[in-house]
Amino acid sequence: MIPIRCFSCGKPISAYFKEYQERVKDGEKPKKVLDDLGLKRYCCRRMLISHVDTW
């Protein structure tokens, strides 16, 4: 499961994970999705980019 908040700044990034995953799967560029979601800092962006949901 994705961590609730960004490790560095504490922004609740997990709320955007579902949308991010779906949109990237549909072929959108991760950069564009992250910009749309309003994740400006690289600490929050790496949380979504580098997360792998294992299950």
Next chain:
Amino acid sequence: MMVQGDLEAGEGEGSKMDINMKEKSENEITLIIEGADTSFVNAIRRTSMTEVPKLAIEYVNMIKNDSSMFDEIIVHRLGLIPLKSDKEAINGILMPSECDCDDYCPRCSVSLTLKRKGPGIVYSKDLISEDEKVVPVYDTIPILRLREDENIELEAIAQLGLGMEHAKWKPTTACAYKYYPMITIGEECEQCYECVKACPRGILEEGPEKPKVVNIEDCAMCKTCMRACDREAIKVGYKEGSFIFKMETDGSIPPKEVLERACDILMEKADNITKKC
């Protein structure tokens, strides 16, 4: 907003402090503060971060957990979920330290329940609050995943707390200030425009006589332009007593209210000093 008084703010700048709001959105605020000093701006920043109370889940009564995730992990995740804590929501809820109960009671806490049957992901929207004003800020935070025939049932108790005790009670995420940057280009400039090419933030543009500063507030004061200039014509400095103050909240309290409450707390502390003298 002008604040006048006998306070000494800034060196030789008089006692006038000038604040301009540059940007404001639901979760973010950017202020330009002039005529203040570092200690004052830092006091506001630190009070906003660590001393403004907000609600977060503190106790959890786990009734049933069949999931593959440990109780402790679920409880930790629940704690980090931001809950609406604006003035209206926390009105009438006591700080646990001011309440005479041992752990929690209806006067100092809000109860939320979670009951779900698998399969599927349990989201923060599945948390049902007894108080309709105290709800998770985001509905889409995944808490845990349940497989076929797995159940989760719990009661979560939210209490007020301070950011200095645990990060879950911090209303702000990024909360920082920087000096107001100032770029001066001297007569030595030979219009090579190396500084324009070097600037990673695109602050400088080619002008007719010398480079033009376009968006000074975006300057990170990295001094790359100074290093690119062979003639030492460009200088990056800062305006004495001027700050760019940026605050972002996790959505639980609007940034303006965080600032208001931080100032109230600071004022109360100052009042306490004068009362004791």
